[in-house]
Structures are given as C-alpha cells and as structure tokens.
Amino acid sequence: EVQLLESGGGLVQPGGSLRLSCTASGFTFSTSAMTWVRQATGKGLEWVSTISGGGGSTYYADSVKGRFTVSRDNSRNTLYLQMNSLRAEDTAIYYCAHGSGISMIVWDSWGQGTLVTVSS
Amino acid sequence: EIVLTQSPATLSLSPGERATLSCRASQSVSSYLAWYQQKSGQVPRLLIYDASTRATGIPARFSGSGSGTDFTLTISSLEPEDFAVYYCQHRSNWPPTFGQGTKVEIK
Numbered sequence: 001e002v003q004l005l006e007s008g009g010g011l012v013q014p015g016g017s018l019r020l021s022c023t024a025s026g027f028t029f030s031t032s033a034m035t036w037v038r039q040a041t042g043k044g045l046e047w048v049s050t051i052s053g054g055g056g057s058t059y060y061a062d063s064v065k066g067r068f069t070v071s072r073d074n075s076r077n078t079l080y081l082q083m084n085s086l087r088a089e090d091t092a093i094y095y096c097a098h099g100s101g102i103s104m105i106v107w108d109s110w111g112q113g114t115l116v117t118v119s120s
Numbered sequence: 121e122i123v124l125t126q127s128p129a130t131l132s133l134s135p136g137e138r139a140t141l142s143c144r145a146s147q148s149v150s151s152y153l154a155w156y157q158q159k160s161g162q163v164p165r166l167l168i169y170d171a172s173t174r175a176t177g178i179p180a181r182f183s184g185s186g187s188g189t190d191f192t193l194t195i196s197s198l199e200p201e202d203f204a205v206y207y208c209q210h211r212s213n214w215p216p217t218f219g220q221g222t223k224v225e226i227k
Contacts, residue, residue, distance in 0.1 A: 037164075045156070045164060045207055045218045061215055062121075095163060102169050105211040106154050108176070110163040 002026040002109040004096050009114030016086050022079040022096030022111055030074035033104035036081050038092035086118045122146050124208050126219035132227040139195040141222045143208035148188045152212040155184055155193045159204040
C-alpha cells in the first residue's frame with residue numbers, strides 16, 4: 001500500500017522560509033516521479049512542482065519559480081520542498097502526490113497534506 | 121498555459137439522478153485529461169485518466185468522454201457518497217493545470 005506522509009508545515013512570516021518533507025513507502029521511490037500540489041482554504045488545486053525519479057529533472061509553476069526548490073533523497077525515500085521568500089498567497093495545504101506509472105503528472109496517491117500559513 | 125474551464129460551478133441533484141460535468145480546455149489537450157473527486161475534508165482521488173480510463177477501484181457509474189478541448193464526466197446514478205467537488209486536470213504539456221472545480225451537491 002502506498003503511503004505518503006508530509007511534515008514541516010507551520011506558521012511563517014512573509015519573506016520567511018520553510019522546508020516541507022514527504023516520506024514515502026509502498027512503492028519503488030527511487031524510480032518514481034513525485035509532485036507537490038497545493039490548495040488554499042476553500043479554493044481549488046494548484047500544481048506546484050514535480051521532480052523525476054532520479055532528481056535530474058525538475059519542473060515548477062511560474063508562481064513559485066525562483067523561490068521554491070524541490071529535491072529528494074532516494075536513500076531516505078523522502079521528497080522535499082524548500083520554500084523561500086514566502087508570501088501570503090503561498091498559504092495553503094501542501095500535498096505530495098505520486099502516480100503509479102500512468103504518467104509523472106497524473107496522481108493516484110496523495111498524502112494527507114501539511115498546512116503552511118504565511119502571516120505576520 | 122492551458123486554461124481548463126469547468127461547468128457548471130455547482131450542480132444540485134438528488135441521489136439516483138445522472139450527473140454530467142463539463143471541462144473545456146483553452147487549446148487541445150488530446151486525450152490527456154484526468155478527473156479527480158474531492159470530498160469535504162479529504163484528499164483528492166483520481167477517478168479517470170486519459171479522458172475515459174477509470175482508475176483502479178473506481179465504480180463503473182463514473183465514466184469520462186471527450187478529446188481535444190471538450191470533455192465530460194458522467195455519474196450515471198448518484199450515490200450519497202458521490203456528493204463532492206470534481207476537478208479536471210490536463211497533462212498535455214507543462215505546466216499541468218486544474219479546472220476550478222464543479223461542486224455536486226444534494227438537492
């Protein structure tokens with residue numbers, strides 16, 4: 001059974017930084033692309049970033065490009081999202097997501113999410 | 121960036137009725153369209169990918185159709201657990217984008 005567990009969310013001031021983690025189990029992490037998707041309270045889903053299985057390819061939404069960095073540690077089965085220069089509009093639940101072979105950007109497994117609140 | 125527009129924003133129906141949800145893309149996404157269901161307080165669940173292929177474990181009452189720019193998700197007979205928000209999402213190119221969602225509510 002695929003399990004994804006996010007952590008690292010919390011309250012941070014505008015301009016601050018935060019690092020999210022997602023620990024995975026139940027599949028071969030090192031060969032699987034992984035994605036972050038976010039959802040502001042009461043709003044829709046927004047793709048944030050995707051990283052290939054080996055980590056050599058990364059993709060970002062324009063809204064976070066240059067501020068967020070996605071990475072992974074395949075020895076620890078862990079995905080990361082380093083978020084810098086945070087803004088109020090980054091406030092959301094951040095989900096990590098995985099697709100079981102359909103495509104790197106179709107997701108059939110989701111974590112429960114971690115809440116990031118950017119506020120002074 | 122491809123914009124996905126879902127309609128209607130809200131669909132008010134009774135259990136047992138048929139639900140028809142629409143998703144229109146600003147340019148062709150071929151058949152690279154997926155549908156997700158999100159119940160209140162829960163994480164999204166993949167229902168349909170590549171326009172018409174049901175994901176593992178998804179009941180047959182859910183079906184998808186369309187190609188190019190116009191897509192439909194049909195729920196043939198609504199069950200109580202189907203009242204939720206539904207999102208479409210394309211994977212035609214980068215960035216993948218979602219529609220704004222259609223809420224299916226109990227009439």
